[in-house]
Amino acid sequence: MPKPMPKDNEMGELVPFPGAAPESVTPAPAAEVEPAGTVLDGELLTDEENAELNRRTIRHIPAQVVRVVRQHEPTVKTTRIVLAVGLTVAQGFQSWATRAWDAGTFGVYRRQIRAAEAAGDREALAEWIDRRNLAAERRHKRLLDAPKLAAGIARVLLGSLVVITLLMLVTAVVVELTDLGSFGAFFDGVLDVLRFAITTVTVVWTPFLAATPLLIGFAAWREGRKTGTVPDWALSPTKREEASVIVTPGGIAQALAHLGIPALNRALKDEWTVEFATPPVRVNNRGYTAVFSLPLGITPAMIADKRAVLARNLHRDTIEVWPTGAERAGYVDLWVADAGSGSKPAPAYPLLTAGTVDVFASVPFGVSQRGDLIAPPLVEANLVFGGLPGQGKSNAVRVVMLGAALDPLAELWVFVFAGNGDFDAYAPRLARYERGTRPEVAEAALDALHELYAEVGRREEKLAELGVKKVTRALAEKHTDLRPIVAGFSECHELFGNADFGKEAGEVAVNIVKRGRKTGVILAFDTQSSRAAAIPPALVENVAMNFCFYVKTWRNNDGFLGDGSFQAGIRATELRFNVDRGTSVATGTTDETFELLRWFYIEADDSGFDAAADVIARAMKTVHPSVATGGQPRQIAPTARNLLEDLDAVLGTDPVPVADVPALLARLAPDWAPYRTLNGKALVAQLAALGVKVPSTGNRWPVRPEDVRAALARAATADLDE
Numbered sequence: 001m002p003k004p005m006p007k008d009n010e011m012g013e014l015v016p017f018p019g020a021a022p023e024s025v026t027p028a029p030a031a032e033v034e035p036a037g038t039v040l041d042g043e044l045l046t047d048e049e050n051a052e053l054n055r056r057t058i059r060h061i062p063a064q065v066v067r068v069v070r071q072h073e074p075t076v077k078t079t080r081i082v083l084a085v086g087l088t089v090a091q092g093f094q095s096w097a098t099r100a101w102d103a104g105t106f107g108v109y110r111r112q113i114r115a116a117e118a119a120g121d122r123e124a125l126a127e128w129i130d131r132r133n134l135a136a137e138r139r140h141k142r143l144l145d146a147p148k149l150a151a152g153i154a155r156v157l158l159g160s161l162v163v164i165t166l167l168m169l170v171t172a173v174v175v176e177l178t179d180l181g182s183f184g185a186f187f188d189g190v191l192d193v194l195r196f197a198i199t200t201v202t203v204v205w206t207p208f209l210a211a212t213p214l215l216i217g218f219a220a221w222r223e224g225r226k227t228g229t230v231p232d233w234a235l236s237p238t239k240r241e242e243a244s245v246i247v248t249p250g251g252i253a254q255a256l257a258h259l260g261i262p263a264l265n266r267a268l269k270d271e272w273t274v275e276f277a278t279p280p281v282r283v284n285n286r287g288y289t290a291v292f293s294l295p296l297g298i299t300p301a302m303i304a305d306k307r308a309v310l311a312r313n314l315h316r317d318t319i320e321v322w323p324t325g326a327e328r329a330g331y332v333d334l335w336v337a338d339a340g341s342g343s344k345p346a347p348a349y350p351l352l353t354a355g356t357v358d359v360f361a362s363v364p365f366g367v368s369q370r371g372d373l374i375a376p377p378l379v380e381a382n383l384v385f386g387g388l389p390g391q392g393k394s395n396a397v398r399v400v401m402l403g404a405a406l407d408p409l410a411e412l413w414v415f416v417f418a419g420n421g422d423f424d425a426y427a428p429r430l431a432r433y434e435r436g437t438r439p440e441v442a443e444a445a446l447d448a449l450h451e452l453y454a455e456v457g458r459r460e461e462k463l464a465e466l467g468v469k470k471v472t473r474a475l476a477e478k479h480t481d482l483r484p485i486v487a488g489f490s491e492c493h494e495l496f497g498n499a500d501f502g503k504e505a506g507e508v509a510v511n512i513v514k515r516g517r518k519t520g521v522i523l524a525f526d527t528q529s530s531r532a533a534a535i536p537p538a539l540v541e542n543v544a545m546n547f548c549f550y551v552k553t554w555r556n557n558d559g560f561l562g563d564g565s566f567q568a569g570i571r572a573t574e575l576r577f578n579v580d581r582g583t584s585v586a587t588g589t590t591d592e593t594f595e596l597l598r599w600f601y602i603e604a605d606d607s608g609f610d611a612a613a614d615v616i617a618r619a620m621k622t623v624h625p626s627v628a629t630g631g632q633p634r635q636i637a638p639t640a641r642n643l644l645e646d647l648d649a650v651l652g653t654d655p656v657p658v659a660d661v662p663a664l665l666a667r668l669a670p671d672w673a674p675y676r677t678l679n680g681k682a683l684v685a686q687l688a689a690l691g692v693k694v695p696s697t698g699n700r701w702p703v704r705p706e707d708v709r710a711a712l713a714r715a716a717t718a719d720l721d722e
Helices: 047-059 061-070 073-105 107-119 122-177 183-227 237-245 249-257 262-269 300-305 307-313 393-405 424-429 439-466 473-478 502-515 537-542 554-561 612-622 643-650 658-668 680-689 705-721
Strands: 276-283 287-293 321-325 331-337 383-386 411-416 432-435 485-490 521-527 545-548 583-587 595-599
Touching (some): 300 331, 393 424, 545 554
């Protein structure tokens, strides 16, 4: 039957339009009923239309629920934690599965073989095939040996059981015979002990077994944290910030994907994935080190060129990220320091108030980017410091010389080709100290280099006589003439650029560096430019330790650190002028390719204060009495020699041709310059002046020992008469 029409004083059911918020409509009181004839704006729905409207309203409920949940912070936080933990655990299991698959199928070798094939590198291809075959042979051998190993373990267990049983029987018999107890009581006690042990194991094992899934899950979570990444939407804002600080494989991969290198972008589109030879490892709570692969067509230099972008992608300052070429071809060695660590100063100089030094073992310089103490030995090394003025070169040389001053056996020479007083506080401890821009300072430095070169020759001769290859601390303690000599030449461009002495000084310095490594003679140079007019390139190439503070050009960078350094990512040009004052890129100080060395600072100011003064005063109390100090040089080479006495020493009983005698004299006194240039004709003239005639018998011109000794006797008699 059709519904009856409402009466004039009744209202029909009002239903909102789709999408409108439902409202509760109640009948109006009778007094407020609209008068008859008023038209109400409404619509009567059929049952089918009402059901459709309800379905539409229900479809909007999930969206409303989501909006409510999003506004409920505890629910959001809990959901994020659950999702993050779940994803991390899943990634941990995935990592284990990948590693297990690689181990079972030689996956690492297969990938390297494919890469070598793609690159056309036959040598690498052959090497990786050999490695895979060797690994397969080792695995096959292990499988063949497995039954033998199992049988051996079974024999050991069976033998142990037999021995234990026999011991128990013997013990039981002894107990029975000595009236300590009965045979049966002993075994009852043994059974009680076994029951107690089994009960204890059961009690302990049951909760451990129950907790095993949790332990496995925790291990998978830790593995996932190391190898996987959690999407940003599953992280809280705080965790997102932490994720930008903690370096992970996923973080590095994401940073590489946004470097803007076309060849790298193409490789990523071709589904290339980065492989880590060394996953990010935290070092000394200072940062992370990692070694990862590069696709074909990408070099470490290309990554180094994008260092600023890479640092930005890793949420670091440029100074805190250093990509360099790794030992393995096609890989990058990456160092990522903790955020903000690039602005931290170096620790205080560790020897400021106490301590001594052994230049044969270690001299403290500063700390590396990893926070490690850099303290290499000075002996068998020479040093070159370069960089723009005011960036810390002089302080670095001061640190090196101050460390050497604390070795009681070291003799120190310093030449400063400027008017500053950087080493005035060191003067009491120095055997030689010259400073200034006068030509006399350059001339004194040249003379010192000649003396050091002669000393190198003399020491080589002595080491040969002693039958040893190099100066050691034990030898230096025993032989006073083998004490180490450390000579510093500050602002050396003034010396090598000198029109009168520069070329000769450069040649002698290079010869000392080439020959003096094992003789305990150490040279140190600092300058502002690596151009040949400032320092000989051969000198920079032959020193063991190179230090480059901030420079503007790659030419100066390679000039101080070695050819190809800039290309390999070892770049002092990336240091910040004045901001990174006191920090240098260093090579040769450790086994690493390079170090970002933050030098210790020896405080000094314009008022005359110098923190080195107290250290030098302490060094003066421990210096060995045989070591020259106070600017009083030890006589390295004699100021004069007696030719007749030297001839008496080198000549035997038979005459020697005059042409062979200069070589004998030079071998006797290699540090005496006149003997190095002496020839037979000049020797004949000198002997004639001393009353020794060399007869011209054929072409031999023999020097007769009896004539030399007769001349010595006449000279001695003349001295007595006087």
